[in-house]
Amino acid sequence: MKLAEAKAQFIQSWGSLGAQWGINRTMAQIHALLMVMPDPLSADDIMAELNISRGNTNMNVRELINWGLVDRVLIPGERKEYFTAEKDIWKVATEIARERKRRELDPIIKTLNQLQEVEGDMKDKHVKAFRESIQGINKFAHQTDKAINSFVKAEESWFYGTLMKLFK
Amino acid sequence: MKLAEAKAQFIQSWGSLGAQWGINRTMAQIHALLMVMPDPLSADDIMAELNISRGNTNMNVRELINWGLVDRVLIPGERKEYFTAEKDIWKVATEIARERKRRELDPIIKTLNQLQEVEGDMKDKHVKAFRESIQGINKFAHQTDKAINSFVKAEESWFYGTLMKLFK
DNA sequence: TTGAACTTTCAAAAGAAAATGAAAGAGGCG
DNA sequence: CGCCTCTTTCATTTTCTTTTGAAAGTTCAA
Numbered sequence: 001m002k003l004a005e006a007k008a009q010f011i012q013s014w015g016s017l018g019a020q021w022g023i024n025r026t027m028a029q030i031h032a033l034l035m036v037m038p039d040p041l042s043a044d045d046i047m048a049e050l051n052i053s054r055g056n057t058n059m060n061v062r063e064l065i066n067w068g069l070v071d072r073v074l075i076p077g078e079r080k081e082y083f084t085a086e087k088d089i090w091k092v093a094t095e096i097a098r099e100r101k102r103r104e105l106d107p108i109i110k111t112l113n114q115l116q117e118v119e120g121d122m123k124d125k126h127v128k129a130f131r132e133s134i135q136g137i138n139k140f141a142h143q144t145d146k147a148i149n150s151f152v153k154a155e156e157s158w159f160y161g162t163l164m165k166l167f168k
Numbered sequence: 169m170k171l172a173e174a175k176a177q178f179i180q181s182w183g184s185l186g187a188q189w190g191i192n193r194t195m196a197q198i199h200a201l202l203m204v205m206p207d208p209l210s211a212d213d214i215m216a217e218l219n220i221s222r223g224n225t226n227m228n229v230r231e232l233i234n235w236g237l238v239d240r241v242l243i244p245g246e247r248k249e250y251f252t253a254e255k256d257i258w259k260v261a262t263e264i265a266r267e268r269k270r271r272e273l274d275p276i277i278k279t280l281n282q283l284q285e286v287e288g289d290m291k292d293k294h295v296k297a298f299r300e301s302i303q304g305i306n307k308f309a310h311q312t313d314k315a316i317n318s319f320v321k322a323e324e325s326w327f328y329g330t331l332m333k334l335f336k
Numbered sequence: 337t338t339g340a341a342c343t344t345t346c347a348a349a350a351g352a353a354a355a356t357g358a359a360a361g362a363g364g365c366g
Numbered sequence: 367c368g369c370c371t372c373t374t375t376c377a378t379t380t381t382c383t384t385t386t387g388a389a390a391g392t393t394c395a396a
Contacts, residue, residue: 003295006286010302013279020272022190024384035305038297043343053386058344079341079394087301089308104188111181118174127171129206133255134178137203140257192354211373221356226374247364247371 007036011050026052027060031069034085040073042080068095094152101148109145112138175204179218194220195228199237199253203260208241208250236263262320269316277313280306 011032018028046057064070073082086092115134120127179200186196214225232238241250254260283302288295
């Protein structure tokens with residue numbers, strides 16, 4: 001398989017994976033493109049490679065930067081902004097985990113805690129079923145929260161451990 | 169908080185969580201409703217509780233059954249079909265993990281394996297960057313695959329372990 | 337201060353996904 | 367069979383997302 005073809009296929013697969021995960025297709029494609037490129041790209045490069053408009057490019061790049069998955073890079077002597085993606089997939093995974101936890105898990109845990117306090121008699125089977133469901137989900141959510149925290153922490157300490165060695 | 173209110177809030181939160189995960193809102197809401205109800209509900213009950221049409225109810229219930237999250241229940245002497253959801257959230261989680269792995273991870277692993285075989289000289293930095301990215305992602309995907317498998321297995325053996333005790 | 341080179345915004349258009357409801361189908365009972 | 371009850375399908379409509387591109391904004395060198 002030729003490089004160009006392989007690249008195109010990767011971008012398209014990563015795009016549809018992203019779509020299934022509630023991330024928009026273009027955002028995932030830009031990320032894929034940047035992961036696969038050795039050097040930073042400009043907005044125009046991205047527009048050209050993916051055939052998308054300037055506005056679309058700008059919006060999605062900005063969102064990727066918010067997620068911490070892409071960085072702005074300034075090339076000395078150039079006016080344009082360039083962009084690169086983190087290439088270490090483990091770091092990508094922990095960034096995503098951290099971000100989704102913050103956006104999704106934290107709020108639902110808050111809600112679940114509130115829902116625990118529903119009034120009513122445990123002899124009423126509706127109340128009983130509700131309480132038990134919520135309690136189970138709540139316990140699960142807390143465990144998931146812990147698991148994500150240790151995943152993110154593990155990665156951080158691996159990162160700093162490795163980084164530190166370089167400066168010793 | 170009153171039960172009805174708490175129920176409504178749970179259904180709505182679960183629905184938007186689902187939406188962020190690429191599962192459609194109604195499907196997640198039906199699932200939430202069934203998780204919280206002590207007894208099986210009919211299609212008409214679901215329609216009434218969630219204010220959705222018959223067709224919509226039917227489609228989404230069917231999809232939940234495909235995912236293994238909801239079961240059809242026949243109540244003796246009744247013509248209608250009734251539905252219940254698995255109430256053990258760990259089982260729900262493993263069902264979802266199993267299903268998403270099958271639908272998403274397995275295909276991307278297949279693609280990644282193919283993309284490893286891109287032609288070209290490693291001295292070309294484009295080729296090099298591409299290969300390295302794909303290799304990293306591929307390794308990650310395989311590790312994720314293993315992790316999911318052991319999660320699913322762990323749950324299965326816990327389940328059979330517990331089940332077996334009941335019949336000893 | 338001007339204007340060239342870029343970036344950002346946002347209203348409108350296009351596109352995708354989900355919901356509706358009427359019609360067709362399935363199964364069973366007398 | 368003919369009727370009744372319930373389920374499934376699917377063309378159409380509605381709603382929600384994404385994309386576009388032109389206009390406004392920013393920055394900086396001359």
